[in-house]
Amino acid sequence: MSDDRSLIRYRLIQARDSLKEADVLLQAGMSRRSVMNRLYYAMFYAVLALLQKKSLGTSKHSGAMALFDREYVKSGLIKKEFSKALHRAFELRQKGDYLEEAEIFPEDIEEIRPLAESFISCAEDLLRD
8 A cells, every 4th residue: 555655646746746847838938838748747647646546547548537537527526627627638738749730829728727736736635535
């Protein structure tokens, strides 16, 4: 069990670090694609921490999101709003990372940034129990 706890702590540190990285990139005027990448990963690492609590895992992002939705959203432990934000951030990250000349708009960052912070806080609260 101690290994699970240390991995959960590690994933939460990754989540918070990715959120800080997004802020640094944004303040430095770096590409919004890079900012969105870090915002998505901040949320994704929190998902991995939550899944670790239930000893669940997958090698694919889509699989992790599906498990998260099944275990945490459908059960009512986490608001559906956070699932929508996670899926939206994933979509924007995919677009920014893989589509040529794709643009991430300031409004996308303004939408996802506060949700990412709330998402991580919610995960931390759940994992404190």
